[in-house]
Amino acid sequence: MSAKAKTDPMVPELMSISVRRKELADTFTIELDPGKAGFEFLPGQFNMLYAFGVGEVPISISGDPAEPESLVHTIRDVGAVTNALSKMKKGDQVGVRGPFGSCWPVGEAEGSDVVIVAGGIGLAPLRPAIDHILTNRSKYGRFVILYGARSPEDILYMNQLQKWRGRLDTYVDVTVDHAGRDWAGNVGVVTRLIGRANFDPRHTKVMICGPEIMMRFTIKELNQIGVSKEDIYVSMERNMKCAIGHCGHCQFGGHFVCKDGPVFSYARIESLLQVRGL
Amino acid sequence: MVKVEGLDKLLAEHPFFDGMDDASRKTLAGCARNECFDVGDMIAKEGQPAERFYFIRSGSVALEFHTPGQDGLIIETLHDGDVFGWSWMVPPYEWSYDIRVTELTRVTSLEATCLRKKLKKDNALGFELYSRFMPVIAKRLYSARQQLTDMYAKK
Ligand SMILES: Cc1cc2nc3c(=O)[nH]c(=O)nc-3n(C[C@H](O)[C@H](O)[C@H](O)COP(=O)(O)OP(=O)(O)OC[C@H]3O[C@@H](n4cnc5c(N)ncnc54)[C@H](O)[C@@H]3O)c2cc1C
Ligand code: FES
Numbered sequence: 001m002s003a004k005a006k007t008d009p010m011v012p013e014l015m016s017i018s019v020r021r022k023e024l025a026d027t028f029t030i031e032l033d034p035g036k037a038g039f040e041f042l043p044g045q046f047n048m049l050y051a052f053g054v055g056e057v058p059i060s061i062s063g064d065p066a067e068p069e070s071l072v073h074t075i076r077d078v079g080a081v082t083n084a085l086s087k088m089k090k091g092d093q094v095g096v097r098g099p100f101g102s103c104w105p106v107g108e109a110e111g112s113d114v115v116i117v118a119g120g121i122g123l124a125p126l127r128p129a130i131d132h133i134l135t136n137r138s139k140y141g142r143f144v145i146l147y148g149a150r151s152p153e154d155i156l157y158m159n160q161l162q163k164w165r166g167r168l169d170t171y172v173d174v175t176v177d178h179a180g181r182d183w184a185g186n187v188g189v190v191t192r193l194i195g196r197a198n199f200d201p202r203h204t205k206v207m208i209c210g211p212e213i214m215m216r217f218t219i220k221e222l223n224q225i226g227v228s229k230e231d232i233y234v235s236m237e238r239n240m241k242c243a244i245g246h247c248g249h250c251q252f253g254g255h256f257v258c259k260d261g262p263v264f265s266y267a268r269i270e271s272l273l274q275v276r277g278l
Numbered sequence: 279m280v281k282v283e284g285l286d287k288l289l290a291e292h293p294f295f296d297g298m299d300d301a302s303r304k305t306l307a308g309c310a311r312n313e314c315f316d317v318g319d320m321i322a323k324e325g326q327p328a329e330r331f332y333f334i335r336s337g338s339v340a341l342e343f344h345t346p347g348q349d350g351l352i353i354e355t356l357h358d359g360d361v362f363g364w365s366w367m368v369p370p371y372e373w374s375y376d377i378r379v380t381e382l383t384r385v386t387s388l389e390a391t392c393l394r395k396k397l398k399k400d401n402a403l404g405f406e407l408y409s410r411f412m413p414v415i416a417k418r419l420y421s422a423r424q425q426l427t428d429m430y431a432k433k
Binding site for chain 1: 353354428
């Protein structure tokens with residue numbers, strides 16, 4: 001599998017917004033029109049999105065890799081650039097560089113169980129992997145999607161979660177950290193869902209994306225039930241500038257998150273995750 | 279009426295009792311009861327005496343904090359294989375939250391006074407039971423602390 005940035009990786013390509021959708025109070029999705037050639041990428045890869053006059057940010061691609069005619073990004077408004085992107089409307093232009101980085105191990109996972117553990121906005125970078133697995137469902141064993149959010153109002157892609165749950169070949173469990181009585185689902189941390197998901201810990205690939213602290217808790221729980229480090233993959237976030245391994249901005253120990261990541265096997269970065277302040 | 283042998287079998291099927299020797303489990307079964315609750319039933323209310331503790335065989339319950347004039351705030355939901363109600367071990371033996379049933383729930387419960395009497399006579403059984411409770415309590419505490427980090431909030 002390969003999908004690499006096309007022309008000069010430092011020059012953004014102009015794309016206009018074809019669809020803009022509000023997902024949550026602070027989160028929105030934009031679909032960009034990549035033109036006739038489409039935009040090929042691998043699940044887990046990201047683009048640098050440029051809001052002109054404000055700046056550039058790394059954002060994972062969250063659409064279906066089997067539908068390259070639309071380039072989808074789901075973004076949480078947290079600061080200057082993401083806020084500028086949030087104000088854009090249909091027809092506005094965004095600069096795009098990419099796709100960059102490593103991908104989720106959807107190829108290596110064939111033949112084993114697959115467990116997706118997502119927290120908050122972390123479901124967006126994992127959605128292309130979910131789409132890929134569902135398109136090629138017969139190549140995988142048990143398929144588990146575990147998702148944790150802050151509250152019922154913060155559940156991303158609610159309709160899609162319901163659709164995935166409605167399939168007879170996919171196990172979906174969702175939990176929130178806090179809820180009132182009008183919520184009939186689970187309350188508790190996402191790690192509590194792992195024990196009852198009923199997958200084979202020795203023949204499974206786990207893909208995790210969410211806040212770093214949530215990934216650490218999840219890995220600990222997975223280790224306890226016997227999933228090996230080599231079978232756990234995480235997506236790391238660090239501030240980025242060039243996205244092609246030149247500037248050193250995204251350095252994480254001896255790795256560059258933009259080039260060697262953002263998806264890493266836990267076995268590769270275990271020691272780094274335990275270093276405070278890295 | 280379920281006989282003690284039947285209750286012992288129900289206890290043996292619950293993960294909390296995995297690996298417990300037959301004699302200890304049979305002693306505990308003497309304090310056990312088989313119960314079933316409908317959606318919306320309140321198994322316990324904050325401040326009430328904690329007279330029993332419960333092993334969920336199937337179903338789910340919500341642990342809630344009660345706020346005057348408002349609906350309860352759910353702290354955690356518990357499901358098949360979970361345990362709740364360890365207030366029976368700690369004076370003044372009162373529930374510290376409400377327990378509301380969120381789907382048809384079958385439980386086996388143990389009566390606290392009966393149990394405390396047996397444990398006073400049989401320290402080894404007490405040790406066995408407390409050693410099983412500690413990991414459950416530690417895990418719940420760890421989960422509650424994770425929730426406290428509010429990890430999905432904007433930083
Ligand atoms: C590989 C990769 C993929 C990403 N994918 C997505 C995605 O799909 N959707 C999405 O919404 N975001 C994603 N991010 C995060 C996104 O890049 C940042 O939120 C963004 O760079 C913030 O820029 P800003 O100018 O809006 O905010 P800034 O002004 O730079 O920061 C504003 C505030 O947000 C905090 N902040 C900055 N970066 C992050 C971060 N990464 N996580 C949490 N808080 C942060 C800062 O500490 C500060 O308090 C990804 C990051 C990486 C590295
Ligand atoms: S962003 Fe420049 S090296 Fe990674």
